[in-house]
Amino acid sequence: MIAEVYPIMRMPRRFGIFDYEFPEEKTILRGTFVRIPFRFGETMGVVARVKEGGGRGIKLKQIASVFEEILPFSDAELSAIEDIAFDVAQSVSTILYASVPKLTKRELKFAQNDSVPLTIPAREAPSITLAASQVGQRAASFVAMPDVRRSCVLLTAYLREHPDEPVMALLPNVRDAKLIASRLGGFSPIVVTGEETPLERARAWRAWRACKTGLLIGTRTAALWTHPALGAIFLLRSGHPNHKQDERNPRFDARAVAEILRIRLHARVIYVDVAPRADDLATLDPIDLLGPRTRPPSAVADMNVERFGAPHPRIGQSALLRIAETLSTRRRVLCAYNLKGVSRRLQCADCSYRFPCLSCGGVFASYGQTIQCHRCGRIEPMPLSCPSCNGSRLAARGYGNRAVAAALQTLFPEATVRCVEKGTDPAGSDQSDILVVTRHYYENIFDPFQPPNVGLVVDLDADLPLYEPTMRAVEHAILNMEEWRGVANACRADFLVQTEVPDLFRSIFSERDRVLSDDLTTRQAYGQPPFRRICMIRFRSSEPHERDHALRAMSDRIREGVPTAMISDGENLRVSIPPEDKNLLFEIFSNADDGYIIDTRPLE
Numbered sequence: 001m002i003a004e005v006y007p008i009m010r011m012p013r014r015f016g017i018f019d020y021e022f023p024e025e026k027t028i029l030r031g032t033f034v035r036i037p038f039r040f041g042e043t044m045g046v047v048a049r050v051k052e053g054g055g056r057g058i059k060l061k062q063i064a065s066v067f068e069e070i071l072p073f074s075d076a077e078l079s080a081i082e083d084i085a086f087d088v089a090q091s092v093s094t095i096l097y098a099s100v101p102k103l104t105k106r107e108l109k110f111a112q113n114d115s116v117p118l119t120i121p122a123r124e125a126p127s128i129t130l131a132a133s134q135v136g137q138r139a140a141s142f143v144a145m146p147d148v149r150r151s152c153v154l155l156t157a158y159l160r161e162h163p164d165e166p167v168m169a170l171l172p173n174v175r176d177a178k179l180i181a182s183r184l185g186g187f188s189p190i191v192v193t194g195e196e197t198p199l200e201r202a203r204a205w206r207a208w209r210a211c212k213t214g215l216l217i218g219t220r221t222a223a224l225w226t227h228p229a230l231g232a233i234f235l236l237r238s239g240h241p242n243h244k245q246d247e248r249n250p251r252f253d254a255r256a257v258a259e260i261l262r263i264r265l266h267a268r269v270i271y272v273d274v275a276p277r278a279d280d281l282a283t284l285d286p287i288d289l290l291g292p293r294t295r296p297p298s299a300v301a302d303m304n305v306e307r308f309g310a311p312h313p314r315i316g317q318s319a320l321l322r323i324a325e326t327l328s329t330r331r332r333v334l335c336a337y338n339l340k341g342v343s344r345r346l347q348c349a350d351c352s353y354r355f356p357c358l359s360c361g362g363v364f365a366s367y368g369q370t371i372q373c374h375r376c377g378r379i380e381p382m383p384l385s386c387p388s389c390n391g392s393r394l395a396a397r398g399y400g401n402r403a404v405a406a407a408l409q410t411l412f413p414e415a416t417v418r419c420v421e422k423g424t425d426p427a428g429s430d431q432s433d434i435l436v437v438t439r440h441y442y443e444n445i446f447d448p449f450q451p452p453n454v455g456l457v458v459d460l461d462a463d464l465p466l467y468e469p470t471m472r473a474v475e476h477a478i479l480n481m482e483e484w485r486g487v488a489n490a491c492r493a494d495f496l497v498q499t500e501v502p503d504l505f506r507s508i509f510s511e512r513d514r515v516l517s518d519d520l521t522t523r524q525a526y527g528q529p530p531f532r533r534i535c536m537i538r539f540r541s542s543e544p545h546e547r548d549h550a551l552r553a554m555s556d557r558i559r560e561g562v563p564t565a566m567i568s569d570g571e572n573l574r575v576s577i578p579p580e581d582k583n584l585l586f587e588i589f590s591n592a593d594d595g596y597i598i599d600t601r602p603l604e
């Protein structure tokens with residue numbers, strides 16, 4: 001008999017399977033884990049197919065041994081792995097290599113974590129329990145949850161209702177995974193974050209494959225850990241960019257992998273975040289958008305009005321009053337100020353004119369020669385002078401977080417003010433009266449399981465994501481603002497948004513899904529995902545000539561094979577196709593040389 005085997009190692013995308021002989025009395029099927037001689041040594045492999053033949057003069061190598069104690073991949077699991085490989089334009093071997101750890105004989109029993117109790121305010125419990133039973137009735141759903149702690153309660157409620165299912169929970173960061181693992185010790189979770197030693201990783205993988213029920217918690221790397229009986233995949237903080245492996249191969253997106261596992265393994269997919277992405281609205285029915293809608297008292301400060309007479313351009317009158325009020329009740333104030341995007345704001349340096357979008361009042365993101373409003377899609381040439389004062393100094397003016405903190409200190413001389421950003425020592429930040437924090441605080445310091453005694457959260461400049469040159473600008477503005485609102489919710493604090501586009505944020509508060517579906521309409525008009533599939537192709541070479549030649553050759557091949565493709569040339573090829581033509585394009589990719597770096601789901 002002959003087995004066609006995928007070696008588990010990094011292999012060029014054009015490489016497929018290798019034939020090995022084995023005696024008929026051995027039980028070897030598609031999905032069996034085997035050890036095979038390969039090149040000058042041995043390696044682990046997975047059987048793709050078994051066929052008749054061998055033994056008649058054809059000189060084939062023999063399968064060395066079978067990993068009998070490892071549960072083989074089911075047909076559906078291996079099909080899922082093959083689909084993932086095709087979807088990221090990599091060989092199946094490379095995906096297996098990213099998924100299956102190196103196994104040795106020395107692996108011991110999997111260590112269990114200690115657990116800290118998980119609690120939630122009683123008034124919040126019923127709505128989360130309701131959401132948990134609703135997701136149990138759906139193949140795919142989105143649940144809006146204000147933070148990871150509430151998401152963790154949702155997961156717990158689901159696990160209690162489905163005690164006989166293996167469940168996977170994927171998080172964007174190691175810290176998130178550890179935070180929820182520490183609260184779910186009662187479910188004996190298997191945790192994989194990429195920080196483990198190879199031995200621990202192998203042990204965890206074996207434990208996961210051996211379990212009939214159970215919980216796997218991990219970062220995106222765990223998405224490739226299929227299970228034959230997988231019941232549900234929770235993608236927590238599902239809008240976070242870290243669910244995509246962007247910097248190295250295989251460039252997979254855990255959200256796309258989850259979709260493949262849903263189809264192949266009939267696993268339920270549950271997206272959980274502070275707000276859905278526009279893509280979620282495109283793929284899910286409105287009745288599949290779940291989650292409690294109660295949020296803390298929220299107010300919008302119109303900075304077009306408030307900046308006149310404000311003590312600092314980023315501290316409006318409303319904020320000033322609310323901060324004073326909060327401090328007087330002996331509670332603390334959190335001022336969120338993301339630095340990313342600060343310098344992108346288009347503004348006249350002489351008269352502070354702000355170039356609002358004439359169609360919708362939104363703000364423009366700069367693309368060099370042109371500027372675009374991501375709210376309504378309006379595109380204009382980059383202005384040369386200020387329509388208000390005719391000045392030509394159109395530099396963006398940013399305010400650093402330290403300048404804002406210094407201004408607050410002057411305004412509130414009795415209070416202690418602290419800046420928390422990447423690199424500052426977080427020690428002591430839990431005593432200051434006013435904290436000026438960046439995203440770093442949200443990702444690395446804020447613990448929703450132990451919220452600080454904060455009475456007011458101010459989003460100092462909620463518009464910043466709108467200046468980012470990405471089609472996701474509006475979506476990012478919603479997610480970013482909702483994350484800070486989630487902090488306010490966790491602290492039982494009030495929430496104040498400072499913005500120059502107040503009607504946008506009021507709409508987000510009152511009819512979030514309509515704002516997102518307007519965003520989808522704009523994307524459709526401009527041929528952006530999810531209505532088109534975008535791929536980015538680079539060529540690895542230090543010779544510009546060789547690179548240009550290779551990209552031109554690829555571009556010609558695509559034009560010939562996929563007539564509907566739209567290709568923008570440059571240092572990268574940007575290929576846009578209707579989603580239904582994916583297979584045509586990806587067949588071309590699967591034969592491409594490994595010098596091509598292909599990203600089939602770029603984070604645009």
Ligand SMILES: [Zn+2]
Nearest residue numbers: 348351386389
């Ligand atoms: Zn001006």
Ligand SMILES: [Zn+2]
Nearest residue numbers: 357360373376
């Ligand atoms: Zn506009």
